[in-house]
Amino acid sequence: MIELQGIVKRYVLGDETVLALAGVDVHIGRNEYVALIGPSGSGKSTLMNIIGCLDSASEGRYILNGRDTSSLSEDELAAVRNQEIGFVFQSFHLLPRQTALQNVMQPLVYRRMPPAERRERAAEALRKVGLGDRLDHRPNQLSGGQRQRVAVARALVGEPSILLADEPTGNLDSRTSAEIMSLFDALHAQGQTVVIVTHEPDIAAHCRRTIRVLDGHIVEDYQNPARAA
Amino acid sequence: MNHLAEAFNAALASLNAHRLRSFLTTLGILIGTMAVIAVVSVLQGFSDSISSQFSDLGSNTLTLEAKNEQENFRRGQINRLSFEDVDALRFKVSGIERVAPIISAPLGATLYRGRSVTPQVLGATEEAQDVLGVDTSIGRFITASDERNSRRVVVIGTDVRNELRMPENPIGEFILIGREWFRVVGLLEKRGEIFGFSQDNRVFIPFSVARSLTGTFERTFMEVSFTVTNLAEVNQVKERAMRTVRASRGIEPGKPDDFEIKAADSFVKQFNRITATATAVLAGIVGISLLVGGIGIMNIMLVSVTERTREIGILKALGATRRDILVQFLLEAALLSLLGGLIGIVLGLLAGMGIASLIPNFPPAHVPIWVMIAAAGFSALVGVVFGIAPASKAAKLDPIEALRYE
Numbered sequence: 001m002i003e004l005q006g007i008v009k010r011y012v013l014g015d016e017t018v019l020a021l022a023g024v025d026v027h028i029g030r031n032e033y034v035a036l037i038g039p040s041g042s043g044k045s046t047l048m049n050i051i052g053c054l055d056s057a058s059e060g061r062y063i064l065n066g067r068d069t070s071s072l073s074e075d076e077l078a079a080v081r082n083q084e085i086g087f088v089f090q091s092f093h094l095l096p097r098q099t100a101l102q103n104v105m106q107p108l109v110y111r112r113m114p115p116a117e118r119r120e121r122a123a124e125a126l127r128k129v130g131l132g133d134r135l136d137h138r139p140n141q142l143s144g145g146q147r148q149r150v151a152v153a154r155a156l157v158g159e160p161s162i163l164l165a166d167e168p169t170g171n172l173d174s175r176t177s178a179e180i181m182s183l184f185d186a187l188h189a190q191g192q193t194v195v196i197v198t199h200e201p202d203i204a205a206h207c208r209r210t211i212r213v214l215d216g217h218i219v220e221d222y223q224n225p226a227r228a229a
Numbered sequence: 230m231n232h233l234a235e236a237f238n239a240a241l242a243s244l245n246a247h248r249l250r251s252f253l254t255t256l257g258i259l260i261g262t263m264a265v266i267a268v269v270s271v272l273q274g275f276s277d278s279i280s281s282q283f284s285d286l287g288s289n290t291l292t293l294e295a296k297n298e299q300e301n302f303r304r305g306q307i308n309r310l311s312f313e314d315v316d317a318l319r320f321k322v323s324g325i326e327r328v329a330p331i332i333s334a335p336l337g338a339t340l341y342r343g344r345s346v347t348p349q350v351l352g353a354t355e356e357a358q359d360v361l362g363v364d365t366s367i368g369r370f371i372t373a374s375d376e377r378n379s380r381r382v383v384v385i386g387t388d389v390r391n392e393l394r395m396p397e398n399p400i401g402e403f404i405l406i407g408r409e410w411f412r413v414v415g416l417l418e419k420r421g422e423i424f425g426f427s428q429d430n431r432v433f434i435p436f437s438v439a440r441s442l443t444g445t446f447e448r449t450f451m452e453v454s455f456t457v458t459n460l461a462e463v464n465q466v467k468e469r470a471m472r473t474v475r476a477s478r479g480i481e482p483g484k485p486d487d488f489e490i491k492a493a494d495s496f497v498k499q500f501n502r503i504t505a506t507a508t509a510v511l512a513g514i515v516g517i518s519l520l521v522g523g524i525g526i527m528n529i530m531l532v533s534v535t536e537r538t539r540e541i542g543i544l545k546a547l548g549a550t551r552r553d554i555l556v557q558f559l560l561e562a563a564l565l566s567l568l569g570g571l572i573g574i575v576l577g578l579l580a581g582m583g584i585a586s587l588i589p590n591f592p593p594a595h596v597p598i599w600v601m602i603a604a605a606g607f608s609a610l611v612g613v614v615f616g617i618a619p620a621s622k623a624a625k626l627d628p629i630e631a632l633r634y635e
């Protein structure tokens with residue numbers, strides 16, 4: 001479902017050009033559970049942002065669910081982000097003035113879904129991540145782990161085909177990290193396609209496949225040895 | 230519609246998050262709107278009361294009166310109209326429909342059962358009813374037959390009836406004016422005050438009676454109102470009347486007029502011109518203040534877009550289109566400005582009422598509803614116009630850069 005062919009990403013800063021991705025070819029299929037690993041600055045986030053249609057490649061083709069994304073308009077890309085992609089970020093990126101429920105409802109606003117249905121689905125998503133009793137809390141009234149669970153609920157509420165998480169446990173202690181990872185494990189078990197960016201081997205070990213990025217190249221791509229369940 | 234209502238709520242919530250700042254931002258709009266509404270309410274109340282008091286005078290009515298410089302009064306050489314002038318208008322000028330001379334008859338006190346008042350006593354013919362728009366609420370006005378037969382009848386103002394403690398319906402009562410008894414045949418409609426002077430402390434008696442009773446008085450004052458048959462000819466009729474009256478007063482060619490002929494509604498017209506000018510000047514001031522207010526809103530909205538860069542990035546990551554973001558910020562700017570406008574309207578109304586009530590005898594303030602709607606609409610429009618730049622800046626943000634923004 002994700003087909004990257006010769007993806008190059010350049011950043012031009014004045015007369016200096018940074019090559020963030022130097023020709024990447026990857027195929028990720030349905031219900032895969034992938035870890036993108038590599039040192040800081042290697043290009044993981046850049047790759048993830050291109051997969052999530054937040055950013056576009058300088059060169060190469062990206063085919064998502066059979067559609068070439070380079071031909072899509074700005075509005076069509078917004079629709080792809082809204083319907084196909086669910087993002088989870090390192091620093092949660094919740095809307096600070098809105099309650100957990102409102103945060104989770106937000107993607108559905110852009111689907112022009114009636115408020116009652118939206119509310120119902122958002123509440124359901126929050127219950128799934130174990131926050132059924134925190135619907136009306138604002139982000140600053142929640143712990144880090146709870147905030148990230150709200151973010152996961154928000155990423156999932158629109159039933160996206162891909163869940164993308166960029167260092168989802170980077171701001172969490174090890175206990176809450178484990179909670180979040182078991183959430184991803186469960187989602188994968190239910191059939192969700194999950195891609196996680198991380199530089200922590202513990203986190204990568206949850207996944208079934210590991211892609212190692214270094215200086216904008218994919219240097220390793222392997223199936224993880226089966227984990228004891 | 231639902232989505233707009235929601236976007237509206239979101240905008241309201243976001244303004245609410247920075248209450249003080251929102252309020253300060255919209256202060257320019259608030260003060261501008263308040264100033265307009267306050268001044269319009271006072272002017273309009275004033276203008277309404279002036280127009281309603283003069284509305285009875287048709288625009289086809291002209292008034293002939295003697296002209297006197299300050300000096301004339303000092304020297305005691307006061308110009309007065311003569312009865313020949315009245316007859317000249319009546320019989321020698323074509324195009325005149327009705328002539329209504331009014332003569333003041335300073336006959337002294339008016340008595341009724343031991344009580345006394347000194348109203349303005351005016352001699353008039355039946356024409357005054359139409360030409361000057363005087364009406365009776367009970368009984369009748371002076372008639373042609375009263376005039377012919379010099380009947381001692383009187384039509385009194387409500388103040389006179391009240392001061393003399395006459396019955397509610399005073400018809401048939403007798404009052405003594407100077408040394409003559411008059412029978413009351415009518416009660417004038419109440420007119421209220423102009424500039425604090427009551428218009429109801431007066432009585433009308435037949436012109437012929439006033440003329441014969443004041444024949445010996447030196448200080449009789451007379452003016453003649455007349456209507457023209459054809460409104461389109463009002464200027465020609467006025468010209469002819471000027472010539473005829475000059476002849477009847479024996480003014481030699483080349484000598485200046487010692488009388489003038491005015492359109493009765495010229496005062497109202499002049500007043501309306503003043504009001505219109507004041508309104509135009511006001512509109513200019515308001516325009517400037519709204520411009521300043523609009524720039525303030527633009528400034529704060531730009532700050533707000535910068536502050537919320539990350540939030541905009543999040544919304545874009547969740548699937549917001551440029552249009553979604555644009556609408557959200559435009560609505561916020563419009564709402565900010567509209568709220569300022571609405572508060573301004575309310576404060577302006579209060580200020581107008583306050584001003585009107587502080588000045589004695591000033592008519593109550595009044596703002597036409599369309600002015601309020603226009604003020605509200607205009608302030609919202611200012612928000613939209615000045616919100617365009619910040620909103621499109623927000624809409625154009627690159628999602629990645631917005632998300633990275635610290």
Ligand SMILES: Nc1ncnc2c1ncn2[C@@H]1O[C@H](COP(=O)(O)OP(=O)(O)O)[C@@H](O)[C@H]1O
Nearest residue numbers: 011013018020039040041042043044045046047
């Ligand atoms: N917006 C940008 N402008 C300039 N350089 C960038 C930008 N984003 C990323 N880079 C550069 O691209 C490279 C890859 O960055 P990134 O994908 O964020 O790495 P990672 O997520 O693996 O730490 C780095 O050298 C970084 O400095």
Ligand SMILES: [Mg+2]
Nearest residue numbers: 041044045046
């Ligand atoms: Mg990164």
